[in-house]
Amino acid sequence: MSDPDGGSPDDTAPTNDGGRFDRLPETAADREVAGRASREEVLDWWETRFGIGREVLGGYGFWEKGAGKVWVFNGEAADPSPVEAIGMTFLRTRQEHWKPTTRAVQRFGSHATRNVVELGSERASRFVAGEDQDLPEWDGDWGYLIVSHRIAGASAPIGVGLYLHGELRSVVPKGSRADLPVLEE
Amino acid sequence: MNPLDRYEPLVDDVDAFRAACDRPLPSVVRTNRIKASPDRVRDAFETEGVAHDPVGWHDGIFRLPDGNPGGNWPHAHGWTHGQEEVSALPALALDPRPGDRVWDACAAPGSKTTQIADLMDDSGTVVANDNNLGRLSALRHNAERLGVTNAIVTNQDARNFSLKPLAFDAFDRALVDAPCSCEGTCRKNPDVLEQWTMDHVHGVAGIQKGILTRAIQATRPGGTVVYSTCTFAPEENEAVLDHALAAEDCEIVGVDLPLETAPGVTEWDGETYDESVTRARRVYPHHNDTGGFFCAKLRVGGSEVAR
Numbered sequence: 001m002s003d004p005d006g007g008s009p010d011d012t013a014p015t016n017d018g019g020r021f022d023r024l025p026e027t028a029a030d031r032e033v034a035g036r037a038s039r040e041e042v043l044d045w046w047e048t049r050f051g052i053g054r055e056v057l058g059g060y061g062f063w064e065k066g067a068g069k070v071w072v073f074n075g076e077a078a079d080p081s082p083v084e085a086i087g088m089t090f091l092r093t094r095q096e097h098w099k100p101t102t103r104a105v106q107r108f109g110s111h112a113t114r115n116v117v118e119l120g121s122e123r124a125s126r127f128v129a130g131e132d133q134d135l136p137e138w139d140g141d142w143g144y145l146i147v148s149h150r151i152a153g154a155s156a157p158i159g160v161g162l163y164l165h166g167e168l169r170s171v172v173p174k175g176s177r178a179d180l181p182v183l184e185e
Numbered sequence: 186m187n188p189l190d191r192y193e194p195l196v197d198d199v200d201a202f203r204a205a206c207d208r209p210l211p212s213v214v215r216t217n218r219i220k221a222s223p224d225r226v227r228d229a230f231e232t233e234g235v236a237h238d239p240v241g242w243h244d245g246i247f248r249l250p251d252g253n254p255g256g257n258w259p260h261a262h263g264w265t266h267g268q269e270e271v272s273a274l275p276a277l278a279l280d281p282r283p284g285d286r287v288w289d290a291c292a293a294p295g296s297k298t299t300q301i302a303d304l305m306d307d308s309g310t311v312v313a314n315d316n317n318l319g320r321l322s323a324l325r326h327n328a329e330r331l332g333v334t335n336a337i338v339t340n341q342d343a344r345n346f347s348l349k350p351l352a353f354d355a356f357d358r359a360l361v362d363a364p365c366s367c368e369g370t371c372r373k374n375p376d377v378l379e380q381w382t383m384d385h386v387h388g389v390a391g392i393q394k395g396i397l398t399r400a401i402q403a404t405r406p407g408g409t410v411v412y413s414t415c416t417f418a419p420e421e422n423e424a425v426l427d428h429a430l431a432a433e434d435c436e437i438v439g440v441d442l443p444l445e446t447a448p449g450v451t452e453w454d455g456e457t458y459d460e461s462v463t464r465a466r467r468v469y470p471h472h473n474d475t476g477g478f479f480c481a482k483l484r485v486g487g488s489e490v491a492r
Binding site for chain 2: 060072073074075076077078081082083084085086087088089101103106107128151152153154156158175176178179180181183184
C-alpha cells in the first residue's frame with residue numbers, strides 16, 4: 001500500500017495503510033504514522049470548534065482508514081482491523097480545515113454549544129435540498145458549521161454548512177439531500 | 186404453480202391466508218432510539234402532516250398509510266427506518282443487551298443490524314456480516330444514517346466465518362436471518378411467487394444449515410442464536426432447526442413474540458422433525474395483517490462461562 005500523502009521520509013517508518021483500520025495514537029508524541037491525527041487532537045478539535053467535550057466523546061475510539069478519514073467506534077476491535085467498516089465516518093483530517101461528516105453532526109451535534117446556526121423552517125428546507133444561501137446576519141466563525149432547525153419541540157442538527165463571505169453553502173451529500181416541506185413554526 | 190398452494194394444509198384458515206397474501210402491505214417505519222424517541226417521531230410526523238398509525242404491539246413502529254417512508258423530516262434526521270413489521274421480530278427475539286458481542290450473519294441491508302444496535306443502546310459490538318459486497322454498501326449507508334457507532338462490517342461467507350479479524354473469539358448472541366425463498370414477502374414483491382422453484386428451496390436449505398451451524402459454533406456456551414426466514418417452507422425452517430439439533434450442542438427454547446403466531450410443524454412431506462421445533466414461531470399474513478415470517482430461538486449448550 002502506498003501512502004497518498006507522501007508519508008515519511010524514512011522508508012522503515014510505518015505509513016498509512018488504506019486497506020485496514022488503525023486506531024489513532026493517544027497523543028502527538030505517540031504518533032508513528034506521519035500525518036495521522038491523534039486521539040487528543042480529535043477530542044480537542046470537537047471541543048474547540050463546537051464545544052462538544054470529552055463528557056460526550058471521551059468514551060469512543062477513533063480509527064483511520066484511507067488518507068485522513070477518521071471513524072468513530074464504540075465497540076471492541078482488533079488493531080489493526082482488516083474489515084469493511086468500524087462504526088461510522090466521523091471527521092476528515094489531513095487537510096487544512098478538518099471537516100465533520102453530516103452523520104457525525106446529526107449524531108453528536110445536539111451537544112454543540114458554538115458554531116451552530118439554527119435556520120428558520122423555510123431556510124432549513126432549502127438547506128436539506130442542497131441549496132446555498134446568503135446569510136449576512138451570521139457573525140460567528142467562518143468555515144464548517146453545524147446547521148440545525150426546530151422540529152418536534154427542540155433543535156435538531158441537519159448537517160454541515162460551509163460559511164464563507166456571507167454565504168452558507170450546503171455540504172449535505174447528494175445521496176442525503178431531499179425535498180422536504182417547510183415546517184410550520 | 187403458485188407455491189402458496191403447498192402451504193394450505195399448514196394454515197388454520199385457507200381463505201383468509203390467500204386473501205391476505207393478495208393484499209399489498211402498508212409502509213411501516215421503526216423508530217431509531219439512538220437518535221429519537223417514539224414520542225418525538227410522532228410529534229414530528231404531526232407537525233409535518235405525515236399520516237401515521239401505531240401498530241398496537243410496539244410503541245416505536247408506525248404504519249404510514251400514504252407510503253413514502255423516506256420522504257419526510259424524521260427520515261432525513263435518521264430518526265426512522267423503513268422496515269416491515271415482522272422484520273422487527275428477530276432482533277426482539279435475540280434480546281441483545283448493552284455491552285454484548287453480537288453477530289448478524291446475513292446482515293445486509295442492515296434493518297436488523299441497526300435495530301440490534303438500538304436495543305444495545307449503541308454499546309458493545311455488533312458484527313454485521315454479508316457475503317454480498319454490493320448489499321453491504323446499502324448496510325453501511327443505513328448504519329451511518331441511523332448513527333450506529335457500535336457496528337463492525339465484515340464481508341465473509343457466513344458458513345465458514347472466521348473471528349480472526351475480531352478482538353474476541355466468541356459471540357454472546359448471533360442472528361441468522363437467512364437467505365430464503367421469501368414467499369412471506371409476496372405482499373411487497375409478488376414476483377417472488379413466480380420465481381419460486383423447488384430446486385432453489387433445496388439449494389438454499391443447504392446454505393441455511395451451513396450458516397446456522399456456524400452461528401452455533403461461534404456463540405459461547407449458554408449464548409443465544411436466533412434463526413429466522415421469510416419463507417413458509419418447512420424445508421427451510423423446521424428441517425434446518427432439526428439438522429442443527431442433531432449436528433450441534435444446542436436446544437430450541439420458547440420465544441415470546443408480541444404478535445399472534447402458530448407453532449412450528451413436526452411433520453411435512455413425509456419427514457418428521459424433533460418435537461421441540463414446535464417452540465419455533467410461524468407468522469402468517471392473515472393473523473396480524475403483516476408479511477409471513479418464521480423465527481426460532483436456540484440456546485447453545487454447555488455451562489455458561491462469565492467473560
